[in-house]
Amino acid sequence: MKRIFLFILTNLAVVFVINITLRLLGVDRVLDESGAINFNALMVISLVIGFAGSLISLFMSKWSAKRMVNAQVISTPSDPTERWLFETVRRQAQAAGIGMPEVAIYDAPDVNAFATGWNKNDALVAVSTGLLHGMSRDETEAVLAHEISHVANGDMVTLALIQGVVNTFVVFFSKLFGIFVDSLLRKDGEQRGPGIGSFIAEIAAQLVLGVLASVIVMWFSRQREFRADAGGAALAGREKMIAALERLKGNHEQASLPKEMAASGISGGGGMSRLFMTHPPLEERIAALRAGR
Helix, strand or coil, X not given: CHHHHHHHHHHHHHHHHHHHHHHHCCHHHHHCCCCXXXXXXXXXXXXXXXXXXXXXXXXXXXXXXXXXXXXXXXXXXXXXXXXXXXXXXXXXXXXXXXXXXXXXXXXXXXXXXXXXXXXXXXXXXXXXXXXXXXXXXXXXXHHHHHHHHHHHCCHHHHHHHHHHHHHHHHHHHHHHHHHHHHHHHCCCCCCXXXXXXXXXXXXXXXXXXXXXXXHHHHHHHHHHHHHHHHHHHHHHCHHHHHHHHHHHHHHHHHCCCCHHHCCCCCCCCCCCCHHHCCCCCHHHHHHHXXXXX
């Protein structure tokens, strides 16, 4: 889904910038200045970097999403379609007990939609022009209900917390690996402090561990899709939700999102294996709805 891609992209950028900044300020030197690793300092630094990245990404999520897809927020509906879209979101938000989200449309030919925002009372729901042209109003209503359910469930906040935890462990073990490599490369009597070997080893470890950590984030993403489908069924009706997923299934092969955005939107996508899929297969989501799960 688009919210996942945007959040993780921003998160990685923030973590990288913070990590480099702390290194340039010499903060890393406190980790092994006494000849033994200072695990307390290492954990504190890892927590700061890990959660700063995820929390900044969370607070920037709505701002960055609108600019990434050039979404046009509907302040005053200008035609019947915009009025229907705006009022449907308003009605569903009231039913879900959340504040009225911003409603936006972005220009894209594929059938897609997403919701994001730092809390359930300050969210954004955006739909593609392809969705408005390619789905019936009943199906569109179900898609909107799915996105409203994501907001009502607090999925972005939960994602930020999970991402913060995995970031912390990635940074912790990456820095530990960097210190270890640096100790192997340092000559006897050489002044202590992280060198270029530590930096390269740390970045390499972050890349590898970051991929493994993404498995956890993707698992959570798949579980929350089932919950959002159930929430969408409760708001719009089970048959409408099933019909919307069936339509998405039919359009899935024609989706035109760029490769790096293949995990976007309500229909989502897969990676190289199931472990890296942001969404469960549409067949499983439809089956879960029909089974009442």
